[in-house]
Amino acid sequence: MTIENVQQYMQSVGSQARRAGRQVSRATTGAKNQALLAMACAIEAGRERIQQENARDLEAGRQRGLSEALLDRLTLTDARIESMAEGLRQIAALADPVGEITDLSYRPSGIQVGRMRVPLGVIGIIYESRPNVTVDAAGLCLKAGNACILRGGSEAIHSNQVLASCIRAGLEQAGLPQTAVQVVETTDRAAVGELLKMDSFVDVIVPRGGKGLIERITAESKIPVIKHLDGICHVYIDDRADPDKAIAIAYNAKTQRFGVCNAMETLLVHKDIAAQVLPPLANKYREAGVELRGCDRTCQILADCQPATGEDWATEYLAPILAIRVVDDLDGAMDHIDRYGSAHTDAIVTEDYTRARRFLREVDSSSVMVNASTRFADGFEYGLGAEIGISTDKLHARGPVGLEGLTTQKFVVLGDGQIRT
Amino acid sequence: MTIENVQQYMQSVGSQARRAGRQVSRATTGAKNQALLAMACAIEAGRERIQQENARDLEAGRQRGLSEALLDRLTLTDARIESMAEGLRQIAALADPVGEITDLSYRPSGIQVGRMRVPLGVIGIIYESRPNVTVDAAGLCLKAGNACILRGGSEAIHSNQVLASCIRAGLEQAGLPQTAVQVVETTDRAAVGELLKMDSFVDVIVPRGGKGLIERITAESKIPVIKHLDGICHVYIDDRADPDKAIAIAYNAKTQRFGVCNAMETLLVHKDIAAQVLPPLANKYREAGVELRGCDRTCQILADCQPATGEDWATEYLAPILAIRVVDDLDGAMDHIDRYGSAHTDAIVTEDYTRARRFLREVDSSSVMVNASTRFADGFEYGLGAEIGISTDKLHARGPVGLEGLTTQKFVVLGDGQIRT
Numbered sequence: 001m002t003i004e005n006v007q008q009y010m011q012s013v014g015s016q017a018r019r020a021g022r023q024v025s026r027a028t029t030g031a032k033n034q035a036l037l038a039m040a041c042a043i044e045a046g047r048e049r050i051q052q053e054n055a056r057d058l059e060a061g062r063q064r065g066l067s068e069a070l071l072d073r074l075t076l077t078d079a080r081i082e083s084m085a086e087g088l089r090q091i092a093a094l095a096d097p098v099g100e101i102t103d104l105s106y107r108p109s110g111i112q113v114g115r116m117r118v119p120l121g122v123i124g125i126i127y128e129s130r131p132n133v134t135v136d137a138a139g140l141c142l143k144a145g146n147a148c149i150l151r152g153g154s155e156a157i158h159s160n161q162v163l164a165s166c167i168r169a170g171l172e173q174a175g176l177p178q179t180a181v182q183v184v185e186t187t188d189r190a191a192v193g194e195l196l197k198m199d200s201f202v203d204v205i206v207p208r209g210g211k212g213l214i215e216r217i218t219a220e221s222k223i224p225v226i227k228h229l230d231g232i233c234h235v236y237i238d239d240r241a242d243p244d245k246a247i248a249i250a251y252n253a254k255t256q257r258f259g260v261c262n263a264m265e266t267l268l269v270h271k272d273i274a275a276q277v278l279p280p281l282a283n284k285y286r287e288a289g290v291e292l293r294g295c296d297r298t299c300q301i302l303a304d305c306q307p308a309t310g311e312d313w314a315t316e317y318l319a320p321i322l323a324i325r326v327v328d329d330l331d332g333a334m335d336h337i338d339r340y341g342s343a344h345t346d347a348i349v350t351e352d353y354t355r356a357r358r359f360l361r362e363v364d365s366s367s368v369m370v371n372a373s374t375r376f377a378d379g380f381e382y383g384l385g386a387e388i389g390i391s392t393d394k395l396h397a398r399g400p401v402g403l404e405g406l407t408t409q410k411f412v413v414l415g416d417g418q419i420r421t
Numbered sequence: 422m423t424i425e426n427v428q429q430y431m432q433s434v435g436s437q438a439r440r441a442g443r444q445v446s447r448a449t450t451g452a453k454n455q456a457l458l459a460m461a462c463a464i465e466a467g468r469e470r471i472q473q474e475n476a477r478d479l480e481a482g483r484q485r486g487l488s489e490a491l492l493d494r495l496t497l498t499d500a501r502i503e504s505m506a507e508g509l510r511q512i513a514a515l516a517d518p519v520g521e522i523t524d525l526s527y528r529p530s531g532i533q534v535g536r537m538r539v540p541l542g543v544i545g546i547i548y549e550s551r552p553n554v555t556v557d558a559a560g561l562c563l564k565a566g567n568a569c570i571l572r573g574g575s576e577a578i579h580s581n582q583v584l585a586s587c588i589r590a591g592l593e594q595a596g597l598p599q600t601a602v603q604v605v606e607t608t609d610r611a612a613v614g615e616l617l618k619m620d621s622f623v624d625v626i627v628p629r630g631g632k633g634l635i636e637r638i639t640a641e642s643k644i645p646v647i648k649h650l651d652g653i654c655h656v657y658i659d660d661r662a663d664p665d666k667a668i669a670i671a672y673n674a675k676t677q678r679f680g681v682c683n684a685m686e687t688l689l690v691h692k693d694i695a696a697q698v699l700p701p702l703a704n705k706y707r708e709a710g711v712e713l714r715g716c717d718r719t720c721q722i723l724a725d726c727q728p729a730t731g732e733d734w735a736t737e738y739l740a741p742i743l744a745i746r747v748v749d750d751l752d753g754a755m756d757h758i759d760r761y762g763s764a765h766t767d768a769i770v771t772e773d774y775t776r777a778r779r780f781l782r783e784v785d786s787s788s789v790m791v792n793a794s795t796r797f798a799d800g801f802e803y804g805l806g807a808e809i810g811i812s813t814d815k816l817h818a819r820g821p822v823g824l825e826g827l828t829t830q831k832f833v834v835l836g837d838g839q840i841r842t
Contacts (some may be wrong), residue, residue, distance in 0.1 A: 022759070026783055099782060106805070111793050113803045118785065120815055203815055224645070224816050245838030252840035266511050338443075347834075360833050361520060362447055364539065372836030373530050380842070382534045382832065383526070394541055394624055396817040399832045411803060411820045412781050413768075415793030417666030419673035420802070 004184040014201030015148055017122045017178040021147035024180045025119045031174045036139055037106040039170030040085040043135065047081050048164050054131070055253060061155050061286035067077035073129050074156055077197050084163075087386065091139040094385040097403045098145040101412060112414040117407050119145030121203040124195050125388075126151045126217060128209040131159040133269040136204075138167050138181040140388050144406035146182045150201065151195060154187035161185065179215040196221040201206040205412040206401075208389055224403060229392045230316045231261030233374045236333040236359070238350035239270035243277050245371055250281055252373040253347070255288045261316045262366060262367075262377040266313060266323040267335045275301055275328045290320045297326035313340040330355050338362055344392055345369065345377040366399035423606040432617035433620030433643035434570055434640040436542045439599040442568035445601045446540045450703045452595045457560055461506040464556065467587050468502050474583040474627030475552070482576050486680050489576040492647050495577055505556040505584075508807065512560040514808040519566040522833060533835040538828050540566030541591040542624040545616050546809075547572045547638060552580040558627075559588050559602040561809050565827035568601045570623065572616060575608035582606065601705035617642040621758050625767060627822075629810055646725035647822060650684030650813045651737045651763035654795040656697055657754040657780070659771035660691035666792055669706070674768070675796040676709045680739045682811060683788075683798040685745040687734060689754045695747045696722055711741045734761040751776050758784055765813055766790065766798040 003009045024032070054076040061071055063376075097117050103116030106144025123146045127133045134150055141148035164183035171178050184191050196205065196217065205225045206218040207228070218225050235253050237246040253264035269278060274297065278418040282302045285292060293308040305324070312323040313336070327333045330348075337346050347369035348359040356370045367377040377400065384402030391397045397405035445453070464471070475497040482492055493758035500508035510592045512532050518538050525535030544567045548554045555571055562569035573581040605612050617626065617638065626646045628638040639646050656674050658667040690699060699722045706713060713719075714729040728746070733744040734757070748754045751769075758767050766788035767782040777791045788798040798821065800808025805823030812818045818826035 013480075022785075026787070063669060107802060107804055109802060110799065111797055111802075116781065116789075121643040121785070124734075183548050191485055242838065248838060257840050293545040349838075360537065364446070364542075365831065367832040368537075369833060369834040370836060371838050372834050373840045376530065376532055376834055376836075376839070377832070381528060381532075383531060393645075394829045398829055407821055408815045410786065411788040411798070412791040413793050413797055415791060415797075417663065417669060417770075417792050418797070419794045420667050420677050 001340055003108055003188065006186060006188050006190040008009070008193055009186065010184075010198065013199040014122075014183050015075045016146055017147040017149050017182060018201045020177040020179040021119070021122045023177050024142060025098070025121070025145045025149055027145065031176060032096070032143055032145070033092040033177050035142060035242060035301065036175035038134070038173040039139070039167050040088040042051060042166035042169040043081060043085045043088070043163070046162065047078065050076055050159070050162050050166075051214060053158040056158045057156055064155070066155060070129055070155070071266045074131070074159070076131060076339060077161060086134050086229055087132075087136055088139045091143050094143060094403060096143065097407050103121045104186075106413075109285050109418055109420070110416065111418050114412050115409040116412045117404070118410050120406060120408055121146060122201055123148045123406060124151070124197070124223070125149070126192060126205065126207045126209070126213070128213065130155055131156045133208060134160045134163045134183060135167070135296045136386065137388060140386060140403060140406060141242075141271065143182060144403045144408055149184065149195060151184045151192060156353040157173060157187050161278055182296065196223060199223050206388055210244050225244070226389065226391050226397055226405065227393060228261065228390050231263070231344040232265050232269055232314065232316050232340065232342040233345045234266050234341060234347070235264050235272060235374060236268040236327075236337070236348045237273060237277055238330060238348060238355055239382045240352040240355065241273060241349040242351055244274070246273075246277050247281055247284070249347065249371065249373050251284050251350055253375055254285065254290060254322050254375070255320075255374050258320050260375075263318070264322070264374050264376050265315065265317055266340070267334055268325050268327050270333075271297065271326050274298070278324070279301055284320060288320065290322050292322055292324060293310075294324040295326055299322045330358065334359070334362055337365070341365065342392060344390070345374045346372050364389070424609065427607060427609050427611040428615055430607065430617065431605075431612055434603050434605065435543070435619040438568040438570050438603060439622045440597040440602040441574055442540070442543045445563060445568055445599050445737070446519070446542070446566045447496060448566065448597055453517070453564055455565070456512040456563060456595035456597050457509045459558070459594040460556070460588050460592075462682070463511040463587035463590040464502060464506045465582070467583065470497065471497055471502060471580070471583050471587075474579040477579045478577055487576060487577070491550055491576070495552070495580070496554060497580060501553060505553050508553075508557055509560045512564050512807055513566060515786045516565065516826060525670070530839055530841070531837065535833050537833045538825070539831050541827060541829055542567060544569045544827060545572070545623045545626045545644070546570070546631070546633070547613060547616070547626065547628045549574045549634065552577045552584060554629060554742055555584045555604060556579045556588070557807065558809060561807060561824060562827060563601060565824045567827055570603050570605065570616060572605045572613055575705060579842050586647055595617065607674065613638075614641065617644060620644050627809055634770075645817070647810065647812050647818055647826065648759050648814060649811050652684070652765040653686050653737050653760060653761065654683055654766045655687050655689055655758050655794060656685050656768045656770065657689040657748075657751075657758070658691060658694060659751060659776055660693040660771060661773040661776065662694060662770040663697050664694070667694075668702055670768065670770055670792065670794050671698075671702055672705050674796055675706065675711060675743050676741075677794070677796050679741050681796075682740070683795050685795050686736065687741070687746065687761070688737055689746050689748050689757055689829040691754075692718065692747050692749055693717070697725055701743070711743050713743055713745060715745040719745045721785040721800055736747060737763070742762065751779065755783055758786070763787060763813060766795045768793060768795050787811070797803050
């Protein structure tokens with residue numbers, strides 16, 4: 001679709017989203033769930049049409065010379081279509097956060113004061129090639145009572161538009177406004193610029209994609225951004241660790257998946273246990289094809305280890321590469337994390353109560369773990385049901401962001417005619 | 422104090438704050454309380470010195486032609502000094518939010534997941550003439566485990582510096598770093614610009630002052646801002662209101678104090694009760710010196726009422742002026758609030774269960790009330806203990822911001838060696 005005046009088009013999208021946001025903020029839990037389930041059916045029923053449109057994107061992508069990896073992410077297989085529908089059914093099954101009142105208690109004046117969880121309003125989401133984000137984001141935003149404006153990558157425009165039509169069908173069937181989920185219909189890059197300026201229509205921006213995209217959006221946006229930057233995650237093996245747990249966790253945190261933000265990038269090992277755990281770990285890493293880069297003390301223990309440079313400590317590899325550093329003690333480990341970490345997810349392996357307690361309190365990361373793999377830092381594993389992303393910000397939402405992060409709280413006051421004296 | 426290189430000075434303040442922030446984030450509740458109580462004693466013991474320095478500010482203010490109202494706000498009387506000390510003691514008596522773990526529960530994988538409340542880090546506060554903000558803000562930030570950088574108005578520089586010395590004395594007595602509370606020592610305006618740029622040292626900015634100041638800071642800041650803009654608060658008197666409660670609340674909300682953000686600025690009245698409640702209310706307002714500006718229907722009931730213009734509905738008077746509008750029903754009232762309100766505090770007076778329930782859910786303001794005066798929207802009245810301000814933002818903190826708004830939460834994960842499969 002060619003849109004002549006992008007600014008005018010985006011303004012119209014924004015004002016319709018604001019209006020729809022008010023309606024879905026008041027929608028019953030039943031209506032929202034009905035819409036989610038109807039969207040799931042529409043996606044399943046539309047499988048052939050979805051794959052036809054997806055094929056157009058894939059063909060265009062091949063002609064533009066997209067890499068095989070990107071083409072793979074873009075492809076909507078039968079299994080991926082089924083998984084989108086299943087995701088919507090899971091969101092329907094989650095408890096509705098909207099309207100929950102907590103901490104309601106009487107004050108000396110006689111008023112009752114509590115907090116009610118309420119939608120944020122309108123959420124703008126800017127993302128790259130995976131079309132499943134269209135469906136996941138639409139479902140989460142709707143369940144949390146928000147309208148959303150979705151801006152996917154140009155390489156997925158046909159896939160996203162056909163998914164949008166399934167989403168609209170679901171909304172219509174439940175009597176909710178179709179404008180509650182709008183997928184931007186133009187690939188013109190100016191649309192993103194307009195979206196980031198519409199602070200009267202959009203309450204929060206969630207970018208999903210590479211670090212470059214996120215930094216650009218954050219710099220440009222006039223609207224608050226819930227963002228995810230680096231995931232430089234650490235595992236620290238204390239000298240009071242159970243060696244078996246330590247080896248299992250350090251291996252899993254690095255190798256269970258390489259290209260994810262909660263994978264370990266640097267392993268820290270107490271000097272008194274390094275000679276015991278590093279050789280067996282190195283054997284396992286070698287079998288998994290992981291390249292090791294270590295500090296001097298590490299290289300003394302592991303003959304085939306490359307020396308690490310200062311840059312290694314500050315790099316999110318997202319690849320089968322691991323930096324290893326031997327430290328003197330817990331404080332040395334925490335200093336390293338404080339200096340080089342990205343405040344995403346960090347774990348200690350220890351059986352020592354006091355050290356576990358210190359690590360939990362003192363490490364300033366969005367997830368802090370004792371005796372567990374960093375790979376658990378995930379909305380589903382945490383019981384949030386699903387996630388719109390993982391926030392590395394401190395304000396509002398920190399760590400995996402589920403339905404709750406897409407809402408806010410207002411104060412409610414119940415009285416019998418109280419006045420202030 | 423003359424500072425040659427403001428940028429260098431502010432960088433040094435920032436890096437010291439970051440370091441001190443790490444220390445106070447780990448300080449025990451006991452040490453923080455000891456510091457707060459010692460600050461209170463230092464302020465009481467320093468009364469004469471404080472008043473001498475305050476006199477220098479007052480003298481300079483008179484020479485610069487500050488208004489009587491501003492000079493009054495600047496004056497540190499015995500009672501105000503006592504009240505600052507008392508405020509610190511109250512903060513010491515509040516529960517420590519730092520380290521509180523909530524929602525800790527087992528997941529199917531065997532890990533336990535919960536959330537721990539943690540400090541934000543470093544808080545920058547920019548404020549105008551009242552020197553008591555120096556003490557309140559320092560106390561709240563410290564109790565929440567944060568370091569702070571305070572930038573008061575140039576007209577209060579000597580008062581703020583002497584208060585800073587009392588604060589430092591308290592910190593020192595408790596063995597906490599004196600740089601945990603830094604009051605900027607220069608009146609050079611460039612210091613504010615520098616503060617707003619130091620995103621590696623400062624986690625959040627809280628401006629306190631007029632709307633102009635806050636808009637300027639928000640536009641300029643590279644750091645997230647917790648801000649308070651307009652307070653255009655409404656009371657809606659429903660036709661099913663108890664008239665006595667309605668009159669008491671509408672009178673109190675307007676007249677208990679005029680210049681505050683939670684005072685009512687527009688009164689909305691159902692058409693079927695207007696003729697009953699408006700005349701007695703108008704008599705009371707007249708006695709209190711309140712000027713009334715009404716819609717056509719209001720002016721038909723109240724002979725001496727001035728006609729309101731469209732601008733009146735969108736004005737925060739902060740003065741003895743009230744806009745009054747007669748509406749057809751609850752929806753008419755909520756539409757008016759949605760269109761003209763500032764999402765601060767709005768109240769309904771009704772005995773009707775369903776309407777009360779709708780108003781609570783559907784009005785999108787930071788405080789929504791049934792049968793209570795808008796004047797209750799206040800951290801102390803809500804039981805937060807004290808407030809750093811009232812946020813009209815939606816993200817992170819909304820409504821009165823106490824200790825909790827100066828903290829965030831991280832996820833904590835406790836395991837026995839779990840790995841992800």
